[in-house]
Each structure stands twice: as structure tokens, then as C-alpha cells.
Amino acid sequence: MARKPGTRTNAEFVLFDVFYEDGTQRSNRKVPTCALEGLDGDEPARAIIEEQDRAIAEKSGDPRGPIKSIRRAGAKRAGGKQVAGQSAGMGTPEYKVTWTSPG
Numbered sequence: 195m196a197r198k199p200g201t202r203t204n205a206e207f208v209l210f211d212v213f214y215e216d217g218t219q220r221s222n223r224k225v226p227t228c229a230l231e232g233l234d235g236d237e238p239a240r241a242i243i244e245e246q247d248r249a250i251a252e253k254s255g256d257p258r259g260p261i262k263s264i265r266r267a268g269a270k271r272a273g274g275k276q277v278a279g280q281s282a283g284m285g286t287p288e289y290k291v292t293w294t295s296p297g
Contacts, residue, residue: 212238216228218260222267240264 207224214220223246225239232238240261251257 208236208239210236210243210264211244211267211269212264213262214259215262218259223264232261236266 205227208227208230209222210225212220213225223243225242229238229242230236243264244261247258247261
């Protein structure tokens with residue numbers, strides 16, 4: 195029986211959000227899962243993403259600044275809350291509107 199689209203038993207890549215020192219952010223950067231299977235956790239992802247940045251800069255001629263931090267895409271910060279203004283799904287801002295009745 196065929197599987198539903200988008201379901202994988204073994205994920206080939208882990209997605210990361212990358213934050214640069216100049217304040218910019220890039221989402222959903224792919225890192226091979228096999229590179230993250232050691233005892234170092236997600237630390238090898240930084241080196242892989244930096245290498246991807248060098249290759250992109252070489253082709254485009256537009257160098258990227260130094261990486262400030264990385265985190266798995268959709269990950270929550272300490273305390274269980276989403277990172278400022280981000281929803282877990284598409285990385286779009288999430289706005290909460292509350293209404294109060296008069297009286």
C-alpha cells in the first residue's frame with residue numbers, strides 16, 4: 195500500500211533555523227541526519243551550515259555574516275514558548291487578538 199505524501203520513516207535531513215550576528219534569519223536549512231548521530235548533538239550542524247554559506251557566497255558573490263546561533267526548526271525556547279512572534283508551523287508571525295465586551 196502506498197504511503198501518504200510527506201511521511202517518511204527515516205528522515206534524511208533535519209531542518210534548522212539560523213540566526214546571524216547582523217540580525218537576519220534563514221529558516222529550514224537542511225543538515226543530513228547522519229551528521230547529527232554522534233555524541234556532539236546538534237553542534238556539527240553549525241559547521242555544515244557554515245560550509246553551505248561559503249558555497250552560496252562563492253556562487254552569488256554575496257558573503258553571509260557570522261552565525262550567532264542555530265536551533266532546530268520549530269523548536270521551542272526554554273520555558274516551552276515559541277520564539278518571539280513565530281508560530282511552530284510556517285515560521286510566520288502569530289498574532290493573538292482578544293476581545294472584551296463593554297460593560
